[in-house]
Amino acid sequence: MQIEQTSAGQDTGQPLLKVDDLALRFKGTKANVVDGVSFSVNAGETLCIVGESGCGKSVTALSLMGLLPMPPGEIVSGTALFNGSDLLALPSRALGNIRGNEMAMIFQEPMTSLNPSxxxxxxxxxxxxxxxxxxxxxxxxxxxxxxxxxxxxxxxxxxxxxxxxxxxxxxxxxxxxxxxxxxPQLLIADEPTTALDVTIQAQIIDLIRTLQDETGTALIMITHDLGVVAGIADKVAVMYAGQIVEQGPVEDIFDNPQHPYTLGLMSSVPSIGQRSGRLTTISGMVPTIDRMPAGCRFAPRCPFSAEACRLSPPPLTELESGHSVACVHAPLETHFAEVGA
CATH class of the missing domain: 1.10.260 (434 Repressor (Amino-terminal Domain))
Known part of the structure; x- marks a missing residue:
């Protein structure tokens, strides 16, 4: 049997998927549920999108796959170029030809995704x-x-x-x-191990990684598990309240986190070694869509919050090659060294 192969893994020098300034809103809401999100994925590369539940990770993925009902959803702005075609502007028939073929998605709960009949x-x-x-x-x-x-x-x-x-x-x-x-050239995995026990989770992640290596498929992994991120990612995008607050190579995010929210996520992970005290927690809750702060959306929960944080949202600014952060205090070590001087 001959199954026609796609061009998965081919490197054209351009990102396989380039999302720029994506903003989504639901009918009747006061703020964008996804706001100004930009990222790119190259052929064969793995991007992990991390953050708490309700941060907009799954909504972003569903919008790219054309699986978000419109209405009540609405694309406010942005483009999502996949092999040069804007996924957000394609007619439903054209997007249907791509979905399941050139792009595919693994959902969080297979029992609701498979047809029981x-x-x-x-x-x-x-x-x-x-x-x-x-x-x-x-x-x-x-x-x-x-x-x-x-x-x-x-x-x-x-x-x-x-x-x-x-x-x-x-x-x-x-x-x-x-x-x-x-x-497919691109696989989106939305929390594919959440409903499974720990042993099976590890098997599924190893399976995805092995198959990706064999096929050269690019992968967007949506997860809240930093252990998974450390083991599988090339790049990381940290999302909070519908915005990317930090992104960069996985080594930079883990070795040199620059956003207070990223620091909070890292500090809340239990270590294997001897316990020396209680786990660090991030106080407060992710704001609801009708109560988004005017400035930095993390400001109400941030231990470093200042007046400037509450006035206007900080732009995502590149600190070094490929490593960007949306925080007025970044780089943190430089800012606080100057404050303490």
């Missing part, structure tokens, strides 16, 4: 038939091959199972098989 093998085959000129027999062969590729035990037997007959970890493997069935 159809066998898992047929659901994967349907994705192949939608985008490839192959027979039903060839599509089923491709589906079986993908089940084997994601290490489903006894794949030929499982092919005929319904979703409820599989464990949570196996269902997530089916979702990965479905997402990668057409060798």
């Amino acid at each position: 159809y066998r898992i093998g047929e659901q994967i085959a349907e994705v192949v038939l939608r985008h490839r000129k192959v027979s039903k027999s060839e599509a089923r062969q491709r589906a079986l091959k993908m089940l084997e590729k994601v290490k489903i035990p006894a794949a030929a037997q499982r092919f005929r199972d319904y979703p409820h007959q599989l464990s949570g970890g196996m269902r997530q493997r089916v979702m990965i098989a479905m997402a990668l069935a057409n060798d």
Whole structure:
């Protein structure tokens, strides 16, 4: 069987996906739920988007995939160039031809993403038939091959199972098989391990990383787990209240975090060594969409907040090559050294 291959992993010198100044709003709200978000992903690269629940990570991903209902959602501004085409401006039919083919998504809860009335093998085959000129027999062969590729035990037997007959970890493997069935150039994984136990989480992350290495697929991983970020990311974008507050190479974010929110996230992670006290917490809550501060959205929770922070939102400013932060105090070590002098 011959399945036409896409150009996953090819390096043209341009970002595979370039999102610029993306702003989204829901009907009847006073502020943008996603506000001025910009990032890029190159072929074969992994970008992790991190932040608390309610920070706009999933909404950003759904808007790129064309899965956010419009209305009540509304694109206020921005572009999302994928292979030179603006995803936000494409007609639904054109976007449907890209979705599941050149771009694919793994969702947080596979049981709500898989159709309970159809066998898992047929659901994967349907994705192949939608985008490839192959027979039903060839599509089923491709589906079986993908089940084997994601290490489903006894794949030929499982092919005929319904979703409820599989464990949570196996269902997530089916979702990965479905997402990668057409060798997409970009894979978006939205908290793909949240509903799984710790051991299975590690297996799923290792599987995604292995398959990515084999195919050269670019990956956007949405997560709140900094352990996952450290092990898989090339670049990191830290989101808070709908805005990217810091982004850069993973080494820079972990070794030299420059936004107070990033510092708070790092400090709240438990260490493996001996405990020396209580874990650090970030006081307060993420603001609701109708109570967004006028200035820096993190200011009400920030231990370094000053009057300037509350007057106007700080722009995302590059501190060094590829490392940008939205904070009037950055670089933190320089600012506080001057304040203490």
